[in-house]
Amino acid sequence: MSQQQPSDEEARERLIDLAAQFYDQFEDGEIPRMEVPTRSKSNIVFDEDSGVWVYGDRTSSRTANSVRGARKLLKGVYTIDFLAQQLDEDRSSTLRELYYLSESWDEEAAQFSDQSESDKLVEDLEIVSGVKREDFHMRPEESGATLMGPLKLREQTRRGERVIHCQEDVGEGGYQIPNNPDTIEFLDTDADFILAVETGGMRDRLVENGFDDEHNALVVHLKGQPARATRRITKRLHDELGLPVTVFTDGDPWSYRIFGSVAYGSIKSAHLSEYLATPEAQFIGIRPEDIVEYDLPTDALSDSDQNALESELDDPRFQSEFWKEQIELQLDIGKKSEQQALASHGLDFVTETYLPERLTEMGVL
Amino acid sequence: MSQQQPSDEEARERLIDLAAQFYDQFEDGEIPRMEVPTRSKSNIVFDEDSGVWVYGDRTSSRTANSVRGARKLLKGVYTIDFLAQQLDEDRSSTLRELYYLSESWDEEAAQFSDQSESDKLVEDLEIVSGVKREDFHMRPEESGATLMGPLKLREQTRRGERVIHCQEDVGEGGYQIPNNPDTIEFLDTDADFILAVETGGMRDRLVENGFDDEHNALVVHLKGQPARATRRITKRLHDELGLPVTVFTDGDPWSYRIFGSVAYGSIKSAHLSEYLATPEAQFIGIRPEDIVEYDLPTDALSDSDQNALESELDDPRFQSEFWKEQIELQLDIGKKSEQQALASHGLDFVTETYLPERLTEMGVL
Numbered sequence: 001m002s003q004q005q006p007s008d009e010e011a012r013e014r015l016i017d018l019a020a021q022f023y024d025q026f027e028d029g030e031i032p033r034m035e036v037p038t039r040s041k042s043n044i045v046f047d048e049d050s051g052v053w054v055y056g057d058r059t060s061s062r063t064a065n066s067v068r069g070a071r072k073l074l075k076g077v078y079t080i081d082f083l084a085q086q087l088d089e090d091r092s093s094t095l096r097e098l099y100y101l102s103e104s105w106d107e108e109a110a111q112f113s114d115q116s117e118s119d120k121l122v123e124d125l126e127i128v129s130g131v132k133r134e135d136f137h138m139r140p141e142e143s144g145a146t147l148m149g150p151l152k153l154r155e156q157t158r159r160g161e162r163v164i165h166c167q168e169d170v171g172e173g174g175y176q177i178p179n180n181p182d183t184i185e186f187l188d189t190d191a192d193f194i195l196a197v198e199t200g201g202m203r204d205r206l207v208e209n210g211f212d213d214e215h216n217a218l219v220v221h222l223k224g225q226p227a228r229a230t231r232r233i234t235k236r237l238h239d240e241l242g243l244p245v246t247v248f249t250d251g252d253p254w255s256y257r258i259f260g261s262v263a264y265g266s267i268k269s270a271h272l273s274e275y276l277a278t279p280e281a282q283f284i285g286i287r288p289e290d291i292v293e294y295d296l297p298t299d300a301l302s303d304s305d306q307n308a309l310e311s312e313l314d315d316p317r318f319q320s321e322f323w324k325e326q327i328e329l330q331l332d333i334g335k336k337s338e339q340q341a342l343a344s345h346g347l348d349f350v351t352e353t354y355l356p357e358r359l360t361e362m363g364v365l
Numbered sequence: 366m367s368q369q370q371p372s373d374e375e376a377r378e379r380l381i382d383l384a385a386q387f388y389d390q391f392e393d394g395e396i397p398r399m400e401v402p403t404r405s406k407s408n409i410v411f412d413e414d415s416g417v418w419v420y421g422d423r424t425s426s427r428t429a430n431s432v433r434g435a436r437k438l439l440k441g442v443y444t445i446d447f448l449a450q451q452l453d454e455d456r457s458s459t460l461r462e463l464y465y466l467s468e469s470w471d472e473e474a475a476q477f478s479d480q481s482e483s484d485k486l487v488e489d490l491e492i493v494s495g496v497k498r499e500d501f502h503m504r505p506e507e508s509g510a511t512l513m514g515p516l517k518l519r520e521q522t523r524r525g526e527r528v529i530h531c532q533e534d535v536g537e538g539g540y541q542i543p544n545n546p547d548t549i550e551f552l553d554t555d556a557d558f559i560l561a562v563e564t565g566g567m568r569d570r571l572v573e574n575g576f577d578d579e580h581n582a583l584v585v586h587l588k589g590q591p592a593r594a595t596r597r598i599t600k601r602l603h604d605e606l607g608l609p610v611t612v613f614t615d616g617d618p619w620s621y622r623i624f625g626s627v628a629y630g631s632i633k634s635a636h637l638s639e640y641l642a643t644p645e646a647q648f649i650g651i652r653p654e655d656i657v658e659y660d661l662p663t664d665a666l667s668d669s670d671q672n673a674l675e676s677e678l679d680d681p682r683f684q685s686e687f688w689k690e691q692i693e694l695q696l697d698i699g700k701k702s703e704q705q706a707l708a709s710h711g712l713d714f715v716t717e718t719y720l721p722e723r724l725t726e727m728g729v730l
Contacts, residue, residue: 092573093712094566096705103662103709141566146541155536162536169534171520171527176511176538201459201506208457208523297468340461344468347458
């Protein structure tokens with residue numbers, strides 16, 4: 001998938017091209033079909049060069065040689081028609097609206113039977129057309145992450161341009177990242193690095209303590225597993241402004257996966273890795289070694305924590321010396337810890353001691 | 366609980382007064398104790414006059430006449446000391462930080478054994494002191510709701526004042542409501558009413574279609590069960606600017622509870638009803654009658670949906686003719702529907718037909 005954002009007109013053309021293929025196939029006496037990379041775990045490989053997940057070479061055919069297959073293509077054509085019209089009118093919609101909207105289509109066989117069917121079709125169209133959902137103007141249900149730090153940007157909204165400084169022009173809540181951050185242009189920044197933070201409590205702590213101001217950090221709130229918009233803006237800040245990306249999460253296997261999705265992409269959206277993943281991202285912690293070194297309050301690992309850690313030992317994204325050592329240490333001590341557990345050394349420990357020490361060690365400060 | 370926001374100094378004094386009571390009790394040869402309204406379901410009553418939930422007359426004693434009771438009071442005194450210092454230094458913290466921070470206290474018997482213990486103590490202190498958690502500078506873990514509409518406000522942040530117009534000075538994501546909206550002063554508004562919306566997908570639809578602009582609406586995103594900050598700013602907008610509050614949710618029993626918590630308060634935080642609830646709030650829909658009238662796509666009611674509806678029939682908050690009729694109709698048809706299901710009539714149906722018709726009927730437009 002190209003990293004460049006296609007214009008609405010280009011996105012529309014690529015969709016129409018897809019539909020046009022079916023016509024060409026009809027004309028040539030062929031049964032209409034669409035080739036899609038096989039989207040199973042067995043066809044997803046970790047690309048060592050780019051450092052992200054990508055699809056392998058296997059493809060599957062969606063073909064009209066059965067009633068079921070023909071119906072799938074019909075739904076595809078109706079969806080393409082809807083998306084092309086949406087782009088033409090500069091509208092947008094959510095995945096759920098698309099599902100409900102199909103009930104208004106005249107051809108009943110083209111209507112979706114549940115939302116997972118329409119969601120999957122949109123992903124197929126993303127992959128085959130090489131155009132991202134955002135460029136079809138399809139929004140997610142929720143985004144909601146925020147950004148705070150020395151960055152001035154211009155957002156293109158439906159109501160005109162907005163120039164916003166993400167410290168001076170926002171309240172304590174910060175700047176709300178829009179659903180499609182490709183509508184943003186970065187104007188000016190004093191930032192030295194990006195600090196992506198898992199929990200709201202820690203994000204608020206950093207902002208209250210003025211960490212973004214003192215260290216010229218852009219504090220991005222991940223809100224647990226980050227939305228596409230959050231990963232996208234993080235990647236763009238890295239690529240376009242040359243800012244190092246650091247990720248600060250709880251110290252448990254689920255949080256390591258949050259780091260993994262920022263850095264390497266996810267199996268579920270391997271077709272978007274080049275667009276969303278930042279392989280250069282570095283993990284700050286909480287590291288299992290921190291639990292020992294800083295004597296943090298802990299909880300015992302549950303069975304599912306242990307299983308998740310063991311499966312990470314086999315995960316190609318976690319094959320570095322660093323991760324093997326940390327995961328084995330954690331299995332050994334049998335404990336996990338949260339980022340807010342640093343408060344056991346006082347409310348300022350995280351901003352005055354832990355982060356400055358770790359970021360200096362990592363060469364970021 | 367007083368609706369007025371106490372100053373930091375007043376909040377601090379009320380906390381110190383609590384601790385001083387223990388000294389007085391010691392001096393009088395009494396066993397130190399604290400009286401708290403009994404916080405069980407049986408001691409919560411629906412106040413017909415104010416239209417919100419409040420505590421009844423029963424109280425429970427926290428007394429030092431057992432080791433366990435004495436330890437509870439000790440934890441209370443340490444927490445009061447921490448909160449008083451926090452107010453003195455104009456700092457703030459999260460409930461989770463308080464729990465972890467207790468590990469740094471010199472007296473081990475004062476440390477909390479889990480977070481539910483410290484959370485509950487803070488609620489007790491809220492009730493007994495008549496000062497809200499926000500006025501102790503205790504933050505929630507996550508808030509994250511947004512506001513969009515013709516409102517100019519001034520937010521007092523730690524970095525100085527920010528004057529923000531919630532349409533002209535924000536991106537498509539809107540204005541991020543801070544954890545404590547009592548730091549906000551409303552400067553100027555062209556708004557005619559508040560439209561509080563359950564889902565992000567619908568919030569984005571209204572903003573994309575320019576509903577806030579066309580109808581002078583303040584669109585508040587509830588994000589499912591709304592955070593305290595969201596309910597508080599809604600109430601303040603109603604009380605201070607005289608704006609009618611309307612609530613737009615999915616059409617199922619869980620969403621009726623979302624409306625209930627905006628309008629009447631919740632059993633869990635009955636001591637805050639006067640501060641958070643807006644009894645004048647009106648329910649837009651989705652109403653069971655809408656499912657029939659607009660022929661919306663539906664799902665069948667599950668067993669737990671049915672049980673929830675039946676328990677709402679017994680809930681004092683839902684004793685009006687309107688709610689009885691709607692709930693009985695829903696049990697009768699056995700179906701529920703989502704707000705985004707309105708998209709089955711096209712993406713503009715909600716803003717061009719459904720909302721204008723309903724709001725006119727309700728006397729809001």
